[in-house]
Amino acid sequence: MRSSLLHGVTRVTSLRYPGVSVDFSTASAFRPIQRIVATAQNGLEVVRFGGLETSRVPAPFDIVERKPMYRLRRYFPDVPAGERPPIVLIPPMMLAADVYDVTEDSSAVTILHENGLDPWVVDFGSPAVDEGGWDRNLADHIVAISEVIDTVREHVGRDVHLSGYSQGGMFAYQAAAYRRGKDIASLITYGSPVDLVAGLPFGLPAGMTTKGADFLADHVFTRLPITDWMASTGFQMLDPVRTLKTRFDFIRQLHDREALLPREQQRRFLMGEGFVPWSGPAVAELLKQFVVHNRMMSGGFVINEQVVSLAELTLPILAFVGEVDDIGQPVSVRGIRRAASRAQVFEATLRAGHFGLVVGGTAARLTWPNVAGWVKWREEQGEQPEIVHAMDYAEYGQNHSGVSAGARIVHTAASVAEVGAGVGRGIANLANNAVRGTIEISGEAARALPRLVRLGTIQPHTKISLGGLLAEQGKRAPVGECFLFEDRVHTNAAVNTRIDNVVRGLIEVGVRPAHHVGVVMETRPSALVTIAALSRLGAVAVLLAPGGDLKSAVELTGIDTVITDPDNLTSVAATGTRILVLGGGDNRGLDVVSGSDVVDLEQIDPDAVRIPGWYRPNPGMARELAFVLVIGTGNRMEAKYITNYRWAVSAFGTASSASLGVGDTVYCLAPLHHSSGLLVSLGGAVAGGSRIALARSLDPERFAEEVHRYGVTVVTYTWTMMREILDANVFPVGAQHSIRLFIGSGMPVGLWKRTTEIFAPARVLEFYASTEGDVVLANVTGSKEGCNGRPVPGTAAVRLAAYDPITGKFLEDERGFVRRCEDDEVGLLLGRASAATDVKGGMRGVFEAGDSWVPTENLFRRDADKDYWLVDHKATVVKAARGPVFTKPIVDVLDDLPQVDLAVAYAVKAGTSEIAVAALTAAEGAEVTAAAITEALRGLLPADRPDLVHVVDNIAVSPSFRPRVAPLSAAGLPAPSDRAWYYDNYDGTYKVFTDSVAGRLPWKSTA
Incomplete structure (x- = not known):
């Protein structure tokens, strides 16, 4: 109880002295004294108790569920559960759950109840008082909300409308994506940012802010939490004008208790009582995933080792947007339209700031009645609210300034003309863009320079290897994400532990440094671990393609031991080598091959292996052999030898050319046994500290799903890989995606153009990496289709x-x-x-x-x-009678034709010389004509044009998706038909190749 002296007295109206009577209420001369006394009385109450006593009773609620992570409140429990549509309200991490019941006239739960809804509120409590509170991470909050949805669904027997304010709305988005929308009727958010980089407070440059957030996440919040007073102060500093105005108004009216009481609960809530501390791990994870990497937009954020993306949301979404919200800026809130491109996204725009969206007169008048209207509309119990309309992100997509200072002043003081605010916005845009551009450029240089410097310092005896770089990454960021596979995340620490365990198994079966060991495995985690384990041991990984001519490859390389997965066990057994089996899960099917030459590495207990004295982890030096790649087939099969230095050249060269960093997720379409997969995909990602997303195989549907779910920013390819994806039409033109770059080698010109059109604004970074020497070329700008660019610095x-x-x-x-x-x-x-x-x-x-x-x-x-x-x-040049004819320029000009799907050029023996033949497949629904062929090949000199061009039904590709010309060349000259044309030297055109023409041509007579 408060002191009766203060509780009962609010105004002094009169004073009586002997012979004198003064009525303050009528004597104007004494009114200043009355104000002073009332101010002193009310001020003393504020000092002693933190504010004025309002005697307001909160809305009634029951605690339905109580767990260490949260309490679940159900408001107005007298109403039977299930009669009304349920809405779950989630507070932000920094605010108490009472944010939804601050004042009587703007209480969210009361207004929703009065409008026919069943309000539930998640109360996360305070980390300062809850057991284990300071150890909470972001995933704990998302999993808690998922449990709440299950609980409410069980109580009411119907789907839940999930709702959240500010960061609570971010939680709602993330929990819905985590559950893939299960049991959720709709999502409703209030000032909840999605594209955090586009809408930083006060228009701060993204580069500067993300670097600061990265530092805080790694070095500050791993040790310190955010206390309640820090949260309160920070919130007030985000809108200092309004904070000062509120305090000034309060002091100015401190004498008038009746005027202050209606807003007193709200004032006390904002001045500190409504704020709760944040645990350090939760803040660090929030900064890392959603500010540094902006994974609300790109996808690929991680909850409980599960990869999640907002792109998977398909349920209806309503986002309330504050026109003058400096925290959840409009451009950031509207990011949900792009992030959840498959969902129905609506918005309601209010002239309100961040807090005003949920508390105060605007919220009472517009927000909560329209939330009820939205829920009833989705439940088919009413019409669509007038202020709710489909969100169109396009009209806001170019606005990177957020809320201008002018708009904030207009909202607070209503004293700045719109024209002045517009000028201010223009100046702010110019300055922000200039600073942002400078930071981004310097950021790329900062990432590239250490890699190039390190590459330049490598000497023959320098220790450098794949296993060594993975170990460095594990020490630097043990809980960092190393790679993703089938929706699961594998951390650096877990990957390095697995590598070390496999090394122990290899030691147990007698593998030693410099031992050449074959690897025949599909792209999977165990394949990556195997290659890295051989590197860590100092052995040489001989990478063989599954399904290839394994027996010939074994004879060529002279290996006596092969590591394989259960999928390839039968084919490897036919080579007669000793077999080591790794991976494959529980159903391994090893009984298909019996014998003493098959060893299951998974059955070896790593803790029981005695480590020999000779073992030193990651002993590989730059000059030493690290990998052997086997390329070609039949009599053209050959081994290519890759030293540690050669691998490092490609790895660091790729990372610097592609500007790969910790924010990138590299989707490895190229198999690990291919030079592009080993040197570019795996090497570049490890050297850049990026996440690796392993694709089991090339599947267009899975590719589309995983690009969204993983937040893929870089896709690696070989040759014509992207052709199958584009032909499947899993990415319509203009579809939202997170890809910024395609890197690889051998992409045909026409496919290059199709890829950049479908995945705009992504570009193609074409590499050429020789298997001899240390040559690495890169077309960094991507401006010349088909060009291989220039040498990468440091190579x-x-x-x-x-x-x-x-x-x-x-x-x-x-x-x-x-x-x-x-x-x-x-x-x-x-x-x-x-x-x-x-x-x-x-x-x-x-x-x-x-x-x-x-x-x-x-x-x-x-x-x-x-x-x-x-x-x-040099082996495929056509040795024609007129001189050499080069095949790739022919392919490039033909492939650039829109009627052409795929083209190849090759030599056909004709007497003592060869003739140049081009074969092509027609694009679906297109017709290839002689006129089109003639026009396309005019770009080449007559001597460089093919002698014959013909259309074929299919051009086979190798397992690495390289077009195969050997079968076509072996078939000889194409048969005369209306789908074959010969080059007429007389007029420089291509004409139909008929039987009569074939009999008169020079090569016929010399055959």
Whole structure:
């Protein structure tokens, strides 16, 4: 009880002295004294008790469920459960659950109840008093809300309308995505940001803020929480004008108790009583996932080791938007339209600030009655509320300024003209864009520079390896996410523990450093772990393609041991090697092969293995062999040897060229046994500290789902991989996605253009990485389709050597050195040998005395901009009677035709020489004509054009999706038909290839 002195007295109306009587209520001269006394009385009450006594009784509720993480309140429990539509209200992490029942006239729960709804409120309590509260993380809140939905659903027997204010709305979105919408009728949020980077408070530059958030998440909130007074102060500082105005108004009216009482509960709530502390882990996770990585927009945030994306939401959504909300800025709130592109998203826009959306006159008059109207409309019990309309993000997509300072002042003081606010916005936009651009550019440089410096310091004896980089990553960020597979997240710590356990198993079965061990595995976690374990042990991983000619590959490489998964056990058993089996889960089916040469590594207890004295983790040095890739088939099968330095060159080169960072999720479409998968996908992601999303196989439907769910930002490919995805039409033009980049090698020009059109504004980063030497080229800008770009900084310098592809000899100058090629002259690409390069097969004294170069097997030209273009492999050049004909330029011009789906060019033997033949498949519903072929090939010189062009029903592709020309070349000349054309030298056109024409052509007579 309060003191009776203060509780009963609010105003002094008169004073009586002997012989004197003064009535303050009528004597104007004494009214200032009356104000002073009333101010003193009310001020003393505020000082002693924190505010004025309002005698308000909160709305009635029962605690339906009580758990360490939360209490579930059901308001107005006298109403039988199930009679009314249930709505669950979620507070933000920093506010008490009473935010939905602050004042009598604007109580959310009361208004919703009066409008026929059944309100439930989640009370997270306070980490300061709840057991284990300071250890709560973000996932704990989401899982708690999921449990609440189950509980309410069980009580009322119907789907729940899930609702949240500010961060509570973010929780609602995340919990709905976590549950894939199960048992949720609709989502309703109030000032809940989604695109946090686009709508930072006061228009702060994204680069600056995300870097600060990253630092706080890693180094501050892992140790410290946010206390209630810090939360209160921070909230008030976000709108300092309103805070000062509120305090000034309160002091100015402190003498008038009746005027203050209606707003007293709200004032006390905002001045501190309504705020609760935040646990450090929850804040750190919030900053990391949703500010640093902005994964509410991109997808791929993690809840309980499950990958979640808002893109999976399909249920109706209503977002309340405050026009002058500086915390949940309109552009950020409207991000839900893009993030949940498959959902029906509506909005209701109010002239209100952040707090005013849920508490106060505007909330009482507009927010809560329209929430009730929305629920009834979705329950088919009423009409669509007038202020609710479909959200159209497009009209707001270019606004990156959020709420301007001018708009805030207009809202608070109503004294700034709109034209002035507009000018202010323009200036703010200009400044913000300039600062943001500067920070982004410097950020990319900051990421790239350490990688390039490290690459430049690698010497032959420097320890560098895949296993070593994964160990570094594990020490730097043990709980960081290493890779994703089938919706599960594997942390750096867990991956490194698994690698170490596999190493122990390999030691137990006798694998030692430098031992060449085959790996035949599908793309899966155990494959990545196996490759890394061999690297950590110092052994050499010989990567073989599942389903290939394994017996020939084993003979070629001389391996005696193969690690495989159960899926490939039968085919590996036919090679006669010792077999080590890893992965595959419980149903492994190892009984299909019996014998002493099959060892199940999963049955070895790593703790029981004695570690020998010779073992040193990650002993691999730059000059040492790390991997062997087997490429080609039949008599063209060959082994390519990759040193640790060669792998590091590609890894760091990819990471720097693609600007890969911890915010990226790299989707590995390329198999790990392919050079693109090993050197670009895996290497670039590990060197960049990015998450790796492993795709089991190329499945367009799964690709579409996982891109959304994982928040994929970078997709790796080989050759024509993207063709199947585009043909499946799983991504309509203009569909929302998080992809910013496609990286790989061999993408045809036409497919390149289709990919960038469908996935705009993403671009293609085409690489060329030689398996000989340390050459890495990258088309970083993506502006020239089909171009391989320039050498990546830190990789080998390159030169084009004059070369005769007919004789296979270099062309020399008058001094006897190899002649350097001029611009647009075709030559053999050479890379300068470095100190860490094994120069076996290299050349010395090439362009000057004493120099050292490693030749590749590919022919290039260099244009006037110093960009390099692949024109052919030296073994596939057509050796025509008129001279060499290069196949890739032919393919590029044909593939650029919209009527063409896929094109190849190849040689067909004709007597003592060869003729150039091009084969193509027509795009669906398109007709290829002689006129179109003629027009397309006019871009080549007559001597460079193919002798024959024909349409085929299908062009086979290899397991790595490279078009196969060997079957077509072996079939010889195409049969004359109206789908085949020959080149007429006389008028430079292509004409129908008929029987009569075939009999007259030169190659017929010389065959």
